[in-house]
Amino acid sequence: MTKIMGYADRLSLQPGETVGIMASCIGADRFRAEIVRLLNPNAGMGASEYREVAIETPANATYKAREQKIHAGSFGVVPEKWALRGIESFTLQAYVWPTTPKKGARALMGNWAEPGTGFGLALDDKGAAEIRIGGFRLSSGVPMLERRWYLVAASFDAKSGQVKLWQEPIYDKTFHAERPVAVEGKAKASVADKGAPFLFAAWRAGESKTPTGWGRLLTKGHFNGRIDRPRLARIALDRAQIQALASGMLPSGVEEKVLGVWDFSKDISGERITDLSPNRLDGEVVNLPTRASPGHNWTGAEMNWTKAPEQYGAIHFHDDDISDAKWQPDFSFTVPKDATSGFYAAKLVADEAYFYVPFFVRPTRGTVKAKIAFLASTATYTVYANNRSRFVRMLTELYQGRLSMMDNVDILQFEFPEMGVSTYDRHTDGSGVSISSRLRPVTNWKPHGRLWNYCCDLFIVDWLEHTGLGYDVITDHDLHAEGQDLLRPYNVVITGSHPEYWSLEMLDALDGYQRQGGRHMYMGGNGFYWRIAFHPTNPNIIEVRRSEDGVRAWDARVGEYYHQFTGEYGGLWRRQGRAPQVPTGVGFISQGFDACSYYRRTDQSRDPRVAFMFEGVTDEILGDFGVLQGGAAGLEIDCADFSLGTPPHALVVAKSENHSNTYILVAEEINIGHGALDAVQNAAIHADLTFFETPSGGAVFSTGSIAYAGSLPINGFDNNIAKLTTNVLKRFVDDKPFPMPR
Amino acid sequence: MFKIDPSRLDVAREFKAKPFGEHSPELQYVLNYMRTRVTPDFHVLVMTEPGKRWVLAHMPTGGGVPRMTNQSFDKLEDAEWHVFKLRWKDITGQDLPID
Numbered sequence: 001m002t003k004i005m006g007y008a009d010r011l012s013l014q015p016g017e018t019v020g021i022m023a024s025c026i027g028a029d030r031f032r033a034e035i036v037r038l039l040n041p042n043a044g045m046g047a048s049e050y051r052e053v054a055i056e057t058p059a060n061a062t063y064k065a066r067e068q069k070i071h072a073g074s075f076g077v078v079p080e081k082w083a084l085r086g087i088e089s090f091t092l093q094a095y096v097w098p099t100t101p102k103k104g105a106r107a108l109m110g111n112w113a114e115p116g117t118g119f120g121l122a123l124d125d126k127g128a129a130e131i132r133i134g135g136f137r138l139s140s141g142v143p144m145l146e147r148r149w150y151l152v153a154a155s156f157d158a159k160s161g162q163v164k165l166w167q168e169p170i171y172d173k174t175f176h177a178e179r180p181v182a183v184e185g186k187a188k189a190s191v192a193d194k195g196a197p198f199l200f201a202a203w204r205a206g207e208s209k210t211p212t213g214w215g216r217l218l219t220k221g222h223f224n225g226r227i228d229r230p231r232l233a234r235i236a237l238d239r240a241q242i243q244a245l246a247s248g249m250l251p252s253g254v255e256e257k258v259l260g261v262w263d264f265s266k267d268i269s270g271e272r273i274t275d276l277s278p279n280r281l282d283g284e285v286v287n288l289p290t291r292a293s294p295g296h297n298w299t300g301a302e303m304n305w306t307k308a309p310e311q312y313g314a315i316h317f318h319d320d321d322i323s324d325a326k327w328q329p330d331f332s333f334t335v336p337k338d339a340t341s342g343f344y345a346a347k348l349v350a351d352e353a354y355f356y357v358p359f360f361v362r363p364t365r366g367t368v369k370a371k372i373a374f375l376a377s378t379a380t381y382t383v384y385a386n387n388r389s390r391f392v393r394m395l396t397e398l399y400q401g402r403l404s405m406m407d408n409v410d411i412l413q414f415e416f417p418e419m420g421v422s423t424y425d426r427h428t429d430g431s432g433v434s435i436s437s438r439l440r441p442v443t444n445w446k447p448h449g450r451l452w453n454y455c456c457d458l459f460i461v462d463w464l465e466h467t468g469l470g471y472d473v474i475t476d477h478d479l480h481a482e483g484q485d486l487l488r489p490y491n492v493v494i495t496g497s498h499p500e501y502w503s504l505e506m507l508d509a510l511d512g513y514q515r516q517g518g519r520h521m522y523m524g525g526n527g528f529y530w531r532i533a534f535h536p537t538n539p540n541i542i543e544v545r546r547s548e549d550g551v552r553a554w555d556a557r558v559g560e561y562y563h564q565f566t567g568e569y570g571g572l573w574r575r576q577g578r579a580p581q582v583p584t585g586v587g588f589i590s591q592g593f594d595a596c597s598y599y600r601r602t603d604q605s606r607d608p609r610v611a612f613m614f615e616g617v618t619d620e621i622l623g624d625f626g627v628l629q630g631g632a633a634g635l636e637i638d639c640a641d642f643s644l645g646t647p648p649h650a651l652v653v654a655k656s657e658n659h660s661n662t663y664i665l666v667a668e669e670i671n672i673g674h675g676a677l678d679a680v681q682n683a684a685i686h687a688d689l690t691f692f693e694t695p696s697g698g699a700v701f702s703t704g705s706i707a708y709a710g711s712l713p714i715n716g717f718d719n720n721i722a723k724l725t726t727n728v729l730k731r732f733v734d735d736k737p738f739p740m741p742r
Numbered sequence: 743m744f745k746i747d748p749s750r751l752d753v754a755r756e757f758k759a760k761p762f763g764e765h766s767p768e769l770q771y772v773l774n775y776m777r778t779r780v781t782p783d784f785h786v787l788v789m790t791e792p793g794k795r796w797v798l799a800h801m802p803t804g805g806g807v808p809r810m811t812n813q814s815f816d817k818l819e820d821a822e823w824h825v826f827k828l829r830w831k832d833i834t835g836q837d838l839p840i841d
């Protein structure tokens with residue numbers, strides 16, 4: 001059966017700029033590509049008929065198909081250097097914290113390579129520490145336990161052939177029966193591998209014909225777990241010397257024999273790994289393992305790695321980390337000078353298989369003509385990229401109140417698990433995924449399938465097209481990079497159906513825009529919720545640490561609450577003095593996914609300040625219809641909370657009601673569990689349609705519901721939700737300032 | 743600990759009439775029971791036509807490629823009822839005498 005998938009090397013382009021499209025196609029000789037602008041989601045009943053506009057370009061062509069592989073699994077690598085040559089005797093040592101010791105043999109460190117050259121420290125197939133010298137192996141014979149720190153060391157004296165191996169549990173407060181293990185043996189082996197790179201958490205397995213995460217190096221034996229303070233010496237050290245080296249000192253009398261003294265607490269925000277020795281055996285990590293991880297000496301007294309980096313000297317490697325698939329482009333597309341801003345995609349088709357590779361076209365800087373900007377939630381799309389967990393457990397059905405649903409493109413991630421998962425998932429070792437990259441095929445940025453995020457935002461695009469008012473599409477990535485200047489030309493900025501993830505830079509830009517009179521239409525639910533950190537040099541990669549509170553797919557371990565990319569505290573913006581109610585008037589209160597409901601107008605909707613909103617809207621019930629489960633209020637919903645920052649003059653013009661049992665109060669609202677947490681029993685669960693003015697003539701309109709967007713197209717946009725929303729848009733486009741109420 | 747009472751056909755009828763939206767406490771208990779069982783695989787829907795057609799499939803718990811069945815639906819409500827009946831039989835050992 002034919003499979004096709006791909007990704008783009010750029011996300012947001014201006015006219016005249018070029019994007020490269022990478023594709024992998026299996027089962028066909030050729031594939032067809034077409035550049036399209038997307039105008040609405042392929043949503044079926046009730047929605048507009050699906051439309052995508054083909055762009056005239058030489059890129060629309062048939063291409064030779066080829067398979068491009070993804071090499072997942074993180075590791076550290078030190079390029080071959082003089083200091084690494086001519087090693088005969090050696091000592092390898094590190095503190096290690098294995099997370100899947102029963103998962104088969106795994107590498108810890110060394111230059112060992114398949115089928116059996118070089119030397120290395122590893123875990124054997126039972127999870128016991130093991131030394132490898134060429135084809136020789138000696139194991140401690142005692143499997144290590146999951147998530148415990150050990151000092152593991154091995155030495156080899158080439159003259160005598162003496163091999164020693166130590167596996168010693170590090171004291172902690174738990175009770176266990178473990179004891180230090182020391183074994184000895186004789187090896188007739190020889191290191192005999194000159195000029196090889198030195199690796200952490202993987203061993204070498206040959207070379208690829210195409211680029212991999214590091215050059216063309218192929219790796220296997222990817223270790224799951226943490227490595228702290230690895231050391232290398234060109235002598236067989238004794239136990240006391242090993243201890244000195246582990247403690248941060250050099251072993252007296254043989255200090256010149258020490259080759260590598262790596263300190264993983266240096267350069268935590270980036271990919272560099274640092275050797276403190278004069279040899280400067282510096283290297284890098286590949287596929288972005290988790291850094292800022294508590295090391296073997298973490299006391300629990302300091303949660304912030306920037307305050308006590310010496311306690312955060314561990315790197316947590318995973319066999320499914322992936323930061324960049326490193327594919328080669330199959331073709332490119334140059335955006336025409338007269339291109340309309342919007343949601344674009346390279347539509348790849350081979351036989352019956354198809355795959356959309358999304359990108360966005362924004363207007364040329366300095367030439368903005370539209371008064372309306374739709375801010376595509378590309379940070380949120382990235383964080384959700386390849387959300388796997390929702391498909392693999394019945395828990396999803398439990399909290400959604402309906403059977404889980406997928407399509408053939410979603411299934412690709414099970415056929416090609418190396419494409420990696422999202423920050424809604426856990427790694428194969430159970431630890432939360434905190435880093436997501438879009439430089440790989442992504443199965444859930446598409447105009448079909450689950451009506452969520454990217455797909456759901458196309459309902460808003462569809463409505464904007466219908467209004468004929470003219471709009472630009474800009475992205476979170478642009479906003480993070482350029483700040484408020486990106487928004488300044490626009491009278492109205494529309495945020496999407498679920499703009500959940502925000503960096504400080506993005507939030508500050510929006511805040512500045514609103515303070516200077518900008519109008520903001522927040523057309524969704526559960527927005528402005530999590531803090532994120534962009535990679536310091538590669539904006540295609542985003543980190544989220546799910547700290548302490550909130551509705552979470554996983555919870556960060558204690559001590560891991562600060563982002564490695566920026567050192568910023570992770571978690572909910574609500575816990576950092578910037579609750580969603582501040583910029584929008586509303587914040588997350590509940591989610592449910594079985595049925596959506598409606599809003600009922602409030603007395604405040606009769607306030608003359610919002611008369612413009614209700615011109616031509618006579619119904620008391622708003623949005624008792626919709627593509628998204630039959631109503632405008634639902635999926636994830638927000639309400640006003642004056643204690644959290646809803647402006648005191650905000651008007652709640654309509655409130656939702658009649659939500660189902662699956663709508664449960666969000667975790668951050670529950671201090672003591674009780675039996676009245678669902679919407680049938682708990683009146684706190686509702687969405688508030690909210691409006692308020694800002695100083696300098698601006699205003700904010702918030703729907704507080706993801707499902708809202710799905711009600712816009714009903715009856716050909718002839719409905720009370722579309723009418724009300726269009727009224728808001730037209731007034732927000734108008735230059736006339738909104739007066740602040742007295 | 744709650745167990746499904748196979749004589750409570752009223753609960754099953756309630757689900758058939760309204761698989762989505764507010765449920766009685768009794769029905770919600772039944773659904774929670776069905777959806778919290780630990781099984782080697784579980785039912786999912788694979789959408790073959792956007793918003794129009796869904797095929798029932800078995801998804802391995804923990805991940806894997808779903809195994810498609812020959813059963814397909816053009817209404818999500820029908821799919822929910824079909825799976826409800828399968829689970830009722832599996833848990834209680836009795837067929838639901840409701841079409």
